[in-house]
Amino acid sequence: MKTLNTLLVDDELSAIEGLKLRLERVDGIHIIDMVTSVDEAIECVKNDLPDLIFLDIQMPGKSGFDLLKQFQPEQHPAIVFVTAFHQYAVRAFEVEAVDYLLKPVRQARLNEAIERVRARRPDPLYKQQLLTASDALDGSPGAGSSSSSSYRVESEKLIITDGRNSGQFVPFNEIVWVDAAGDYMCIHTHNETYVMRARLKHLVENILPPEFVRIHKSTAVNIRYIKHIEALRNSEYSIELTNEKTLKVxxxxxxxxxxHLFSAVEK
Incomplete structure (x- = not known):
C-alpha cells in the first residue's frame, strides 16, 4: 500500500486536530503538515507536492478553491473537501464526482473517502472538474471568485471580468505562467491567480507576446521568470521560477x- 503524503488545511484548529486524530487511525497516511490558511498551504506545496489534501472551503482571506489554482492539471493532488455547507457543497461535489466530508467528520466516512482516493486514477480533467464545482458554488458561502470569467485585451493587458467586478487589469509582463484545464485558464502573477474561460493554444499563439512558451500541453511560462532548469529522466526537465514555483517540462x-532560452541569452 502506497503511503499518501497528506496536507490538512482548515482555519479551525479544533477541526484540524480532530481530523488529525482520525487520520492517525488509518494505515498508509503520512501527515506532512497542518496549516490554517490558503497562503500557508501555497508555501507548503511549492516544493513538496502532497498526494492528498483535506481542504476546507470557507476560510478568511482566500477560499479553498484558491489553492486548487496552484497545480498543473497533470500533477494535481487528490482533494477531499471538508465543509459545513451541506446545502451547497454536497450538491455541487456529487455532480462533479468530487469527494467531500461534512463537519464533524465521522471515522467511517473518512475511511470511505480515503478508499476513493486510492481507487482514483490520475486524470488531467480532475482540475477542470474542481473548477466547475467552484462555478456551481458561485454566490454561495465560501465560494470564492467565479471561475467563468471572461476577458478582453487592451494595451498589452488582459482585462478579466466576472460579471460582478469592473475588471482585473493584468499586464502581460506581470504574468509568470499560465495553465489550462479544459475551457478554464489560470493566469498566475507573483501575487495573484486569476481564472477565466479561454484556450491555451489561442492565448499563446494569438494573445500573449513571444516570451510565453509552452512547456506542457496544459502549461506555458514567461521565460523571463525562469530562474533554474534541471534535467530529469526521459528528456524531461524541471524549471524553477522566480516566485519559487517548480513546474515540469x-x-x-x-x-x-x-x-527559446538560448535565443533569449543571445539577445
Missing part, C-alpha cells in the same frame, strides 16, 4: 523551451 516541449 514534458519531453514534447523540452527542445522548444531550450531553443
Amino acid at each position: 514534458s519531453r514534447t516541449y523540452s527542445a522548444s523551451l531550450k531553443s
